[in-house]
Amino acid sequence: MNARRTALWLFGAALLVAPAFLMSGYRLFQLTSMAVYAVAILGLDIVTGYTGQVSLGHGAFYAIGAYTGAILMTQFGWPYWATLPAGGAAAALVGYAVGFPALRLTGPYLALVTYALAVAVPQILRARALESWTGGAQGIVVTAPDPPAFLPLSQDAYLYLFTLAVAALLFLLARNMLSGRQLRAMIAVRDHALAAEAAGIDIARVKTRAFAVSAGITGVAGALGAIVVQFVAPDSFAATLSIALFVGLVVGGSASLPGALAGAAFVQFVPNLAETVNKSAPGVIYGVLLVAALYLMPSGVAGALRRTLPARLRTSTSPGKATPLPNKGATIHVD
Amino acid sequence: MMMVFGVPAPLLFGQLLLGLINGAFYALLSLGLAIIFGLLGIINFAHGALFMMGAFVAWMLLNYLGIGYWPALILAPVIVGAFGLLLERTVIRRLYGLDHLYGLLLTFGLALVIEGLFRNEYGSSGLPYQIPPQLQGATNLGFMFMPNYRGWVVFVALVVCLATWLLIDKTPLGARLRAATENAALVQAFGVNVPRLVSLTYAGGVALAAFAGVLAAPIDSVNPNMGTYFINVVFAVVVIGGMGSIIGSIITGFGLGVVEGLTKVFYPQASSTVIFLVMVIVLLVRPAGLFGKAA
Numbered sequence A: 001m002n003a004r005r006t007a008l009w010l011f012g013a014a015l016l017v018a019p020a021f022l023m024s025g026y027r028l029f030q031l032t033s034m035a036v037y038a039v040a041i042l043g044l045d046i047v048t049g050y051t052g053q054v055s056l057g058h059g060a061f062y063a064i065g066a067y068t069g070a071i072l073m074t075q076f077g078w079p080y081w082a083t084l085p086a087g088g089a090a091a092a093l094v095g096y097a098v099g100f101p102a103l104r105l106t107g108p109y110l111a112l113v114t115y116a117l118a119v120a121v122p123q124i125l126r127a128r129a130l131e132s133w134t135g136g137a138q139g140i141v142v143t144a145p146d147p148p149a150f151l152p153l154s155q156d157a158y159l160y161l162f163t164l165a166v167a168a169l170l171f172l173l174a175r176n177m178l179s180g181r182q183l184r185a186m187i188a189v190r191d192h193a194l195a196a197e198a199a200g201i202d203i204a205r206v207k208t209r210a211f212a213v214s215a216g217i218t219g220v221a222g223a224l225g226a227i228v229v230q231f232v233a234p235d236s237f238a239a240t241l242s243i244a245l246f247v248g249l250v251v252g253g254s255a256s257l258p259g260a261l262a263g264a265a266f267v268q269f270v271p272n273l274a275e276t277v278n279k280s281a282p283g284v285i286y287g288v289l290l291v292a293a294l295y296l297m298p299s300g301v302a303g304a305l306r307r308t309l310p311a312r313l314r315t316s317t318s319p320g321k322a323t324p325l326p327n328k329g330a331t332i333h334v335d
Numbered sequence B: 001m002m003m004v005f006g007v008p009a010p011l012l013f014g015q016l017l018l019g020l021i022n023g024a025f026y027a028l029l030s031l032g033l034a035i036i037f038g039l040l041g042i043i044n045f046a047h048g049a050l051f052m053m054g055a056f057v058a059w060m061l062l063n064y065l066g067i068g069y070w071p072a073l074i075l076a077p078v079i080v081g082a083f084g085l086l087l088e089r090t091v092i093r094r095l096y097g098l099d100h101l102y103g104l105l106l107t108f109g110l111a112l113v114i115e116g117l118f119r120n121e122y123g124s125s126g127l128p129y130q131i132p133p134q135l136q137g138a139t140n141l142g143f144m145f146m147p148n149y150r151g152w153v154v155f156v157a158l159v160v161c162l163a164t165w166l167l168i169d170k171t172p173l174g175a176r177l178r179a180a181t182e183n184a185a186l187v188q189a190f191g192v193n194v195p196r197l198v199s200l201t202y203a204g205g206v207a208l209a210a211f212a213g214v215l216a217a218p219i220d221s222v223n224p225n226m227g228t229y230f231i232n233v234v235f236a237v238v239v240i241g242g243m244g245s246i247i248g249s250i251i252t253g254f255g256l257g258v259v260e261g262l263t264k265v266f267y268p269q270a271s272s273t274v275i276f277l278v279m280v281i282v283l284l285v286r287p288a289g290l291f292g293k294a295a
Helices: A004-016 A026-049 A059-075 A080-103 A107-125 A128-134 A155-177 A181-190 A195-198 A201-229 A237-254 A257-277 A280-294 A299-309 B007-038 B045-066 B071-090 B101-124 B148-169 B172-182 B184-190 B194-216 B226-241 B246-264 B274-285
Strands: B138-141 B145-147
Touching: A004 A155, A004 B007, A026 A059, A026 A181, A026 A201, A026 A237, A026 A257, A059 A107, A059 A128, A059 A201, A080 A107, A080 A201, A107 A128, A107 A237, A107 B101, A107 B226, A107 B274, A155 A201, A155 A257, A181 A195, A181 A201, A195 A201, A195 B184, A237 A257, A237 A280, A237 A299, A237 B101, A237 B274, A257 A280, A257 A299, A280 B101, B007 B045, B007 B101, B007 B148, B007 B172, B007 B194, B007 B226, B007 B246, B045 B071, B045 B101, B045 B194, B045 B226, B071 B194, B101 B226, B138 B148, B145 B172, B148 B172, B148 B194, B148 B246, B172 B184, B172 B194, B184 B194, B194 B226, B226 B246, B246 B274
Parallel strands: none
Antiparallel strands: B138 B145
């Protein structure tokens, strides 16, 4: 049993490493950006999937990580690998700060507020006052790192393997963090905050920490993204990025680590796929696929796999014949 | 030239008017969003696309059927509202009972589809729509020249906003709507057809967006992206005003339009960020929004 598991792990690792030697150029770059997306979605998963705080603003943390990395590299001459923890730390700090007001907001309210954050960040990055740091609307060009001399690899292959290694490290880190007491505390806060509090869980601490860790991981993804794309500019971090991460989370399956990978694949490849199907209206195909994914796999790719692999009975959630009533929104008042 | 606070008066009043016009659109859009969110619990990301559709339907009515601006002002909201009804009945309804997130993503997907279809058919360069002859020209107000059409937009938006407010505050239908946002199951038990009320509410909110779209058609060019700019700001307006507050949506919509206009005069660099700045401050002081009630 154990040997089989090891073999499976090795096979999986080989499958991930292989493209570095089999592919090149744009194809490989796509896989690299998919790995970056996977890390960003992993970050979002911690706060939204596990702790239940909906964030539509993780593109902002991604941007903070990316800009921190780019500025440190170009203006302070930091080596590229050192910018990853720095970008993560900067984003985590901001995430922690956002976590406090977020304590007072729930569900769709938090979603809207974080979305507004996502809309505001590119505008702040464009601001005249910060231009000497951020390069204004032009952004910052970053030079890609060369592979170390002892590795006989092309730059693309090296970048892919480097990204893969960082992603693997963060996934392992997240897996260890999301276990035992911490995991149960987060899920309890998500599923029933009041009961969690009664059980002695410090909700504020769990939530703000989740926000900080989540923003930090997405920030590392941002710093990685800056290295991979070799360019940061306000327009790369428009609100659509936040939505793309969110789409990846839901389509992949929230509260699932492999789901983050599946979601990243959706976000990276489906828009391209849509463009090959219909050049003039890729948005239509993407939109239709997104809507289809919501109906066909309401618990994401991860949920769909979980349901089909072991032939267990489905929990009955079919609402019966009557038209279900919508969720509670906001009480409308006129005074 | 007359100066006000060190700024030429025509510039100040011109920007104030522009602010009021934007405010009119913010108010109409956020009003619809607030009603839809109140009853359906869905953040309607398709709102901008439906606003754009309103403008396009007006353009189509004129160019394919020869129906002018005035009938379009009624017809376009009805047509787009009916489309909204169809959407609610066929796709949105199926996601009730699931998490709020699904409705949000679904409407986002719908917006992509709608905008994509229009872009595919009409391109994104924009189509012209003439100001109706009765409203061409400008009026001298003494301190500035006001284009008649712009004055009309502010006026009619205010009237429609107040009418919506009266509808919700004073009529039995409005009372049912408010009661259903408080406790849908209980209202259903009293014999009110809540699913129908939900459909009508969605259609109503959508019709308001389409109405704003028709109003916007002669100001902007009619193009598939025209909703995108507004919708982002309108989400912030809803947060600042407080979700669920009818009067809050109206006042905040117009108010923030004016604030934006004034910022353009006194500190132009911040004009695109000022609303988000206001949002941050409001959230820190009153997380439920200026007119919201704490949950």
